[in-house]
Amino acid sequence: MAACMVMGVLQRKVTVLSLTFRRHKFKKKWATTLPKLPSSSLALQYFDINYSMQFGEQWPSIRISLLCEQKYGALVNNFSEKEAVMKNFYSSNATDFISDAQNLISLYTKEKNVSDELSVNATANLSSLSKSKLTCFTFSRGDISRFPKSRPDCFGLLEYYLMDASSLLPVLALDIQHGHSVLDLCAAPGGKTLALLQTNNCRFLTANDLSVSRCKRLQTVMRSYVPRDQRTDKNVQITTRDGRLWGDVENSTYDRVLVDVPCTTDRHSLLEEENNIFHRMRTKQRQMLPLLQTELLLAGILSTKPGGEVVYSTCTLSQLQNEYVVERAVELAASEHGVHVEPQDLSCFRKVFKDTFNFYQDCRVGELVLPHLTANFGPMFFCKLLRIR
Numbered sequence: 386m387a388a389c390m391v392m393g394v395l396q397r398k399v400t401v402l403s404l405t406f407r408r409h410k411f412k413k414k415w416a417t418t419l420p421k422l423p424s425s426s427l428a429l430q431y432f433d434i435n436y437s438m439q440f441g442e443q444w445p446s447i448r449i450s451l452l453c454e455q456k457y458g459a460l461v462n463n464f465s466e467k468e469a470v471m472k473n474f475y476s477s478n479a480t481d482f483i484s485d486a487q488n489l490i491s492l493y494t495k496e497k498n499v500s501d502e503l504s505v506n507a508t509a510n511l512s513s514l515s516k517s518k519l520t521c522f523t524f525s526r527g528d529i530s531r532f533p534k535s536r537p538d539c540f541g542l543l544e545y546y547l548m549d550a551s552s553l554l555p556v557l558a559l560d561i562q563h564g565h566s567v568l569d570l571c572a573a574p575g576g577k578t579l580a581l582l583q584t585n586n587c588r589f590l591t592a593n594d595l596s597v598s599r600c601k602r603l604q605t606v607m608r609s610y611v612p613r614d615q616r617t618d619k620n621v622q623i624t625t626r627d628g629r630l631w632g633d634v635e636n637s638t639y640d641r642v643l644v645d646v647p648c649t650t651d652r653h654s655l656l657e658e659e660n661n662i663f664h665r666m667r668t669k670q671r672q673m674l675p676l677l678q679t680e681l682l683l684a685g686i687l688s689t690k691p692g693g694e695v696v697y698s699t700c701t702l703s704q705l706q707n708e709y710v711v712e713r714a715v716e717l718a719a720s721e722h723g724v725h726v727e728p729q730d731l732s733c734f735r736k737v738f739k740d741t742f743n744f745y746q747d748c749r750v751g752e753l754v755l756p757h758l759t760a761n762f763g764p765m766f767f768c769k770l771l772r773i774r
């Protein structure tokens with residue numbers, strides 16, 4: 386009897402031990418077979434696989450540029466006392482890349498054979514570019530000088546906003562004309578919103594972003610750069626709605642819509658661990674990006690008036706998030722909503738901004754700025770759609 390009890394206790398111990406042993410064994414195996422790579426390394430692995438296929442022999446050059454320090458431009462605040470700061474920029478050998486392009490445009494339009502080569506659409510784009518009031522200084526190709534931190538002018542407004550200069554290309558492509566109503570669907574933290582206001586052409590601007598905390602940053606940008614009388618409730622409205630639903634709320638309303646979507650933010654993903662979309666816990670969210678982007682672009686299309694224009698932009702090189710999204714949204718707008726939009730030819734941007742940016746030559750729709758060691762801006766994809774009806 387006593388022997389039986391001892392055997393029973395021993396058996397239970399052995400069972401418990403073996404269970405415990407198995408659990409530890411499993412844990413150990415899990416830990417050794419799945420090393421915790423930093424999110425930035427996962428991003429690099431992912432880009433190496435996908436972008437080497439997409440860009441072929443150009444990939445090593447883009448890759449090294451993405452891993453090196455990004456170049457900035459200084460968007461001059463047209464609302465500030467800007468003369469002194471502009472003089473300083475010129476004396477430090479920076480130039481305004483937009484006025485450089487405008488000089489090229491006037492040369493092109495004088496050379497009759499060059500303007501004959503351009504489509505009607507491209508000629509219209511050039512004509513609106515030549516009237517742009519935006520001013521953004523950059524250092525020339527190969528010059529890696531940096532701009533100092535912006536300071537307030539005598540009225541307390543900051544004199545310039547530092548940003549990737551290629552971020553201005555979607556704003557320039559949007560071609561805001563006097564009296565236009567404008568929607569910036571994914572606006573925070575507000576670099577492009579600020580540029581939209583700098584055109585001084587918006588009759589009314591709605592800046593929306595789903596994130597409340599990022600909208601607070603947008604409000605800070607507005608307060609730091611835009612005088613109070615230019616951001617009254619009559620001029621500017623800041624909202625925090627889900628942009629995907631915008632088409633239901635304000636259908637066919639705006640002359641111009643900017644859809645600057647969340648994406649894999651390739652440069653950020655390679656260099657920063659914080660808020661990295663390649664974190665293992667965010668895999669699903671990353672995989673869902675093309676769907677979210679398509680829904681946002683579709684909402685942007687629906688909220689544009691017939692005859693109005695939408696610009697879609699990202700800061701990724703990914704074809705899945707760029708051209709494919711545009712093509713899918715164009716299809717869905719027609720099939721599900723009977724709304725017709727046409728991608729516009731922006732190849733003239735490649736011509737007139739070639740001294741500042743390095744463009745990819747083979748996009749099916751839209752234009753893509755590729756990072757390059759001598760002009761380390763981008764990535765920036767932008768595509769303009771004209772709503773026909």
Ligand SMILES: C[S@@+](CC[C@H](N)C(=O)[O-])C[C@H]1O[C@@H](n2cnc3c(N)ncnc32)[C@H](O)[C@@H]1O
Nearest residue numbers: 571572573574575576577595596627628645647
């Ligand atoms: C690339 S950032 C926009 C950058 C901004 N345009 C700028 O130039 O400063 C994308 C933004 O989309 C916002 N977003 C994400 N999902 C959204 C949604 N469903 N509706 C509206 N905004 C969204 C994010 O909070 C993020 O601020």
